[in-house]
Amino acid sequence: MHDDAPEPAFPSRPVRRVVIAGGGTAGWMAAAAISKVLGRALEVTLVESEEIGTVGVGEATIPTLITYHRLLGIDERAFMAASQATVKLGISFEHWRSEGHRYIHSFGVTGKDHWSAGFQHFWLKGRERGLASGYEDYCIELQAALQHRFAHLPRYHMNYAYHLDASRYARFLREMSERHGCRRIEGRIAEVLTDEASGFIAALRLQDGTTIEGDLFVDCTGFRALLIGQTLGVGFEDWSHWLLNDRAIATQTTAVRAPEPYTRAIAEKWGWQWRIPLQHRVGNGIVYSSRHVDDDEARERFLSSLEGEVMRSPWPVRFRPGRRTRCWHRNCIALGLAGSFIEPLESTTIHLIQRGIVRLVQAFPQVVTRPAIAEYNARLDEELQHVRDFVVLHYHATERRDSPYWEHVASMPLPATLQHRIDLFRETGTVFHVPGELFGENSWIQVMMGQGIVPRHRHPTPDQMGDEELSRFLDTIRTEVAGTVRQLPAHQDYLRQYCPAPAP
Numbered sequence: 001m002h003d004d005a006p007e008p009a010f011p012s013r014p015v016r017r018v019v020i021a022g023g024g025t026a027g028w029m030a031a032a033a034i035s036k037v038l039g040r041a042l043e044v045t046l047v048e049s050e051e052i053g054t055v056g057v058g059e060a061t062i063p064t065l066i067t068y069h070r071l072l073g074i075d076e077r078a079f080m081a082a083s084q085a086t087v088k089l090g091i092s093f094e095h096w097r098s099e100g101h102r103y104i105h106s107f108g109v110t111g112k113d114h115w116s117a118g119f120q121h122f123w124l125k126g127r128e129r130g131l132a133s134g135y136e137d138y139c140i141e142l143q144a145a146l147q148h149r150f151a152h153l154p155r156y157h158m159n160y161a162y163h164l165d166a167s168r169y170a171r172f173l174r175e176m177s178e179r180h181g182c183r184r185i186e187g188r189i190a191e192v193l194t195d196e197a198s199g200f201i202a203a204l205r206l207q208d209g210t211t212i213e214g215d216l217f218v219d220c221t222g223f224r225a226l227l228i229g230q231t232l233g234v235g236f237e238d239w240s241h242w243l244l245n246d247r248a249i250a251t252q253t254t255a256v257r258a259p260e261p262y263t264r265a266i267a268e269k270w271g272w273q274w275r276i277p278l279q280h281r282v283g284n285g286i287v288y289s290s291r292h293v294d295d296d297e298a299r300e301r302f303l304s305s306l307e308g309e310v311m312r313s314p315w316p317v318r319f320r321p322g323r324r325t326r327c328w329h330r331n332c333i334a335l336g337l338a339g340s341f342i343e344p345l346e347s348t349t350i351h352l353i354q355r356g357i358v359r360l361v362q363a364f365p366q367v368v369t370r371p372a373i374a375e376y377n378a379r380l381d382e383e384l385q386h387v388r389d390f391v392v393l394h395y396h397a398t399e400r401r402d403s404p405y406w407e408h409v410a411s412m413p414l415p416a417t418l419q420h421r422i423d424l425f426r427e428t429g430t431v432f433h434v435p436g437e438l439f440g441e442n443s444w445i446q447v448m449m450g451q452g453i454v455p456r457h458r459h460p461t462p463d464q465m466g467d468e469e470l471s472r473f474l475d476t477i478r479t480e481v482a483g484t485v486r487q488l489p490a491h492q493d494y495l496r497q498y499c500p501a502p503a504p
């Protein structure tokens with residue numbers, strides 16, 4: 001049935017059987033949560049195909065994953081050891097503002113705010129008066145990242161995330177899901193059967209003829225979007241006019257140094273490269289726009305810039321940035337790459353999967369209803385747009401004009417929501433956070449300043465302070481930051497004692 005056709009009445013059948021199609025990160029994250037929280041009331045089945053495999057990337061995360069693990073009662077040490085995980089304190093953006101320039105978008109809080117004005121206003125005044133050092137000197141996580149240090153501290157909670165081995169993470173979640181009663185079926189889905197009257201999905205038919213019936217289906221089949229796209233025909237909103245990159249090449253290499261506690265995002269003339277250090281190896285990738293460079297040139301640039309020995313043949317990934325017009329349609333919810341994809345610059349997809357799962361569990365239907373679907377889709381849309389705007393910011397706000405790619409992104413018209421944030425910061429030095437949005441004020445400020453946006457005006461609150469008082473205020477914070485970071489052990493030493501991974 002077509003996307004725009006009038007909707008038939010929904011059946012009032014109770015939801016008892018949940019079928020998850022696909023066993024990548026999205027599939028197993030969903031299986032772990034649903035079977036842990038609702039496993040006694042529901043029958044949960046996951047179908048995956050080893051022959052098809054997973055996308056094989058997606059190894060950098062953001063701090064919200066810690067919350068997800070807490071909700072599921074996952075022990076951090078066990079998870080980190082099983083996934084060969086390292087700590088991530090932020091992302092190092094190299095050559096983004098201009099060639100040779102580097103800044104870190106850290107997960108930490110910078111300085112101390114006054115209720116009337118954020119810390120950046122005090123810092124801006126400090127700069128005017130020659131009393132402030134670099135903005136990065138006032139953030140513990142950022143300084144720890146620069147010095148490659150980490151520990152869990154008794155009196156200060158460092159805000160951090162993880163780098164993880166995606167296939168080991170899926171295995172870890174699989175064990176947990178199976179312990180909570182999830183049934184795993186190996187096989188290739190050959191057909192998705194729908195109920196003619198309602199248009200609901202009724203069953204998956206596998207290549208070997210097995211039929212798996214269900215009441216609610218979670219589409220985690222990756223870019224194939226077998227259920228939501230290919231079967232239900234839900235449309236896709238393309239965002240490639242804002243996010244030019246549509247291809248990637250990924251590989252894994254041996255480590256040549258101790259793992260940095262941050263992801264590296266290194267800009268190129270037509271895209272960027274990632275470096276994700278794990279305990280046992282490094283994940284590498286290049287993301288690019290096929291409109292601006294051909295595959296051979298991108299591949300050559302990628303291979304020539306790798307460090308360490310290549311452990312797995314580089315594999316290509318093609319994608320289209322954007323989202324399904326509805327991630328929940330009838331009795332099908334799309335998670336992960338089947339639902340949307342905003343390129344991996346800020347490592348947001350696993351977070352969006354997690355948000356989709358948490359919302360689904362919280363809105364879990366006794367029967368499928370239209371208001372529940374409408375609410376789910378509306379909230380998810382807001383989150384996606386917010387993440388899209390934040391990622392687009394990195395491209396647009398740059399001094400780079402050294403290639404048609406950078407010229408294009410610097411002059412492209414922006415989503416109105418993003419244009420407003422940039423205008424506000426440029427004119428007033430102020431940012432805002434709408435409840436529920438992923439990226440907080442600290443993130444917007446770090447990236448806007450990192451990308452070279454200098455506010456024309458600032459708030460007058462710091463003018464209440466004389467030079468001496470302002471200098472003392474700034475120095476105290478900087479000294480506290482330096483003192484805290486000095487106590488921390490080297491990141492690698494900490495991992496060795498906290499969560500040593502078994503030899504791979």
Ligand SMILES: Cc1cc2nc3c(=O)[nH]c(=O)nc-3n(C[C@H](O)[C@H](O)[C@H](O)COP(=O)(O)OP(=O)(O)OC[C@H]3O[C@@H](n4cnc5c(N)ncnc54)[C@H](O)[C@@H]3O)c2cc1C
Binds near residue numbers: 022
């Ligand atoms: C280049 C790139 C880099 C990325 N980096 C990051 C990052 O750093 N951080 C982040 O948060 N996210 C990142 N992502 C996103 C991340 O990879 C995904 O969110 C994550 O891997 C989840 O993917 P998935 O489970 O939706 O799909 P997949 O991993 O593709 O899994 C799909 C599953 O469906 C199964 N399947 C498909 N068709 C069938 C069929 N017919 N029958 C049976 N089974 C089937 C497959 O076998 C597989 O198990 C990145 C994505 C790309 C493209």
